[in-house]
Amino acid sequence: MTTTVYHEGSRAVQDRVGVRELADHVGRSIGPGIKPVAATFLEHQPFLVLGAADPATGEVWSSVLAGTPGFVRATGPHQISVRAAPLPTDPLRAALATPGTPVGTIALDPRTRRRMRLNGRMRPAPAGFAVEAERVFSNCPKYLQKRETYEEDPTRRPRSPLVSTELSATQRAFIEAADTFFVTTVHDTGADASHRGGNPGFLRAESPRELTWRDYPGNSMFLTLGNLAADPRAGVLLLDWTTGTTLQLTGEARTYFAANGDRTIRFTLTKAVDTPSALPLRWSAPHYSPANPEPGR
Template sequence: MKPSRRTYHEGSVAVQIRVGVREAAEHVGRSVGPDIRPVAAAFLALQPMLVIGAADKAGRVWSSLLTGAPGFARATGATTVLVVGGVPAHDPLGTAFPEGDRTPVGTIALDPRTRRRMRLNGTATPGPRGLSIDADEVFSNCPKYLQKRELLGRDDTAHSGTPHHGDRLTPAQRSRVRAADTFFLATLGPDGTADASHRGGNPGFVQVVSPTELAWPDYRGNAMFLTLGNLESDARAGLLFIDWDTGTTLQLCGTARTHYGDEARTVRFSIEHVVETEGASPLRWSPPEFSPAHPG
């Protein structure tokens, strides 16, 4: 199977050429297709959480966390997935899926217990049971930069708090970002498609430049450069930080640009909107076992 034109648009190709991984990217791209294979369907059905990325009605890009009992996100056909319950109304993406419309989405199912992840991009349509997603791209990534965590349990007595909105990080939020070892990143392609990806590193790998600006290194990955490729043509992005102990989420919306050095790349993110929701997730996770792939 040849990589589809959808998989590598001009932005991704430009980054691949610049970094010198075009041939490797072509090889990796052969595994991308719309089919949800049995092993992928089985993996998805075991997951208690799913990260989804999309643009809201105002065009702002967000990355959101969805949770449920295993099976709440499951394959319902060779190229379709049902996410029971959809996106909560209080979430920034709560109104991003109008009835009768097909909205581009990127999703990533990440299992900290096994350090495995699966990405599925396509279009979502709301229905009586939740979101139905028609897949265009389904693929897995290696466990590089993923922290291992055990699921300690669910706190189903806790209820998601009222989201707190702002346009800059508070001191407590800045401390949380500095301590983070994982975050999720949503971007849009030049054709309006959406993608959701993962970034991981040792605590401190995300630098708080100011209350309205973050920076992080772009580590060597799978050579596809889907995220950086998207940012070449559309700077809009959404970040999601999860407090694995308490379930609190921190969602940031803004724009991102990649700065290329002689041997390294750095992404700088300008914050426009901040949403913090206490107890957004009922899942409680153990402290991390850090990936051995992290630089330094």
């Protein structure tokens, strides 16, 4: 299984860090099947994060869809159905309408600090789309902030997005106050959507066009960094857990290795889409993960 789970980019990072054997062990948990416990988990989620490359422009974007729990459902051992559509202004809309597009998804439940990733291929379907699963796996709760409750605001309506090639001062402040973001990366083998979390300040807006974050120790698979080693295109998504605003960024990201073993990712922005009130969900305040390092450490 591990020979198909990892491509040369992930292998190069694993070897550089010295975790190939551990990665092989962890990689045995990845398979194409959706187990009953995973199917049940999906049906209880009010939102789904997903990412892909635009088939026309090549830009990689991350996005999020929300709906009444059950809007994401396993319709077989190797397929999920998503009964929702992206906003007309969502930069990921074209990719989600193109059959066969590689897509990465992540279902995350802040109430239980559980998450599940499913990568596969797009297939249009009535009232939404389906994803034919190629890789399904769960991750540990490390760096996940707990949010105990949420409510849906039926009066909230998405407003017109602000599209730019640089981050405003307000957007940079929003980024530096974030405790969670999502990143999509791609490779010839497919697309992957992943979660990153930490105490506010762990994600830095170094300039109007550059973000940085430290790569905290994880499951040693290095799927994200492995993809970036082969293809630097990336899409970043931030959510305002109170107002429902989304900030979608596309650009390129590269990993820098320090002599002490630290890893820093530098993301260079090419385009930003800021959509006020994009989601109808309002979550309670976070309880930060005890695994979070202090920013700068």
